[in-house]
Amino acid sequence: MNTARIAGVFYLITFVAGTIALVMSGKVAAIAGPIAAASYVVVTVLFYQLFKSVHKRLSLLAAGVSLSATVAPPLIGGNPLVFFGVYCLLISYLMFQSTAPRILAGLMTFAGFGWLTFALPPLAHALSPYNYGPGIVGEGALTLWLLLFGVTPRPSPRHA
Numbered sequence: 001m002n003t004a005r006i007a008g009v010f011y012l013i014t015f016v017a018g019t020i021a022l023v024m025s026g027k028v029a030a031i032a033g034p035i036a037a038a039s040y041v042v043v044t045v046l047f048y049q050l051f052k053s054v055h056k057r058l059s060l061l062a063a064g065v066s067l068s069a070t071v072a073p074p075l076i077g078g079n080p081l082v083f084f085g086v087y088c089l090l091i092s093y094l095m096f097q098s099t100a101p102r103i104l105a106g107l108m109t110f111a112g113f114g115w116l117t118f119a120l121p122p123l124a125h126a127l128s129p130y131n132y133g134p135g136i137v138g139e140g141a142l143t144l145w146l147l148l149f150g151v152t153p154r155p156s157p158r159h160a
């Protein structure tokens with residue numbers, strides 16, 4: 001199994017555990033939340049590996065932003081989804097610069113803007129639950145692509 005497919009498996013685990021943590025309560029949510037977070041850390045590391053051939057420093061920045069989502073929000077009283085919004089935008093840029101399908105890169109841009117609505121709590125509240133949709137669609141499509149095709153993005157010929 002290649003790195004891209006493994007990333008897809010962990011992205012799927014993140015989706016399932018994260019959804020359970022959001023909709024359930026008690027012990028189930030208390031177990032699902034850390035599983036989702038740990039899986040997303042694995043996805044972050046694997047995405048760094050996948051995209052470093054496209055742009056090493058930008059891939060490292062994306063990984064740092066993603067990993068910050070697990071530490072910084074509790075410290076600053078923020079919402080981790082804002083960090084995931086920035087992460088999705090960075091990943092979408094890396095995808096646009098690679099051989100990844102453009103539609104997937106566009107959907108990740110859509111996901112990033114959806115998560116960024118959480119930077120403004122009144123806006124996030126007004127748009128809820130619809131502001132979850134872009135992330136579900138964009139990140140869900142990327143997850144499926146990774147699981148089904150497992151293609152490792154490379155720099156596109158025009159950016160090599």
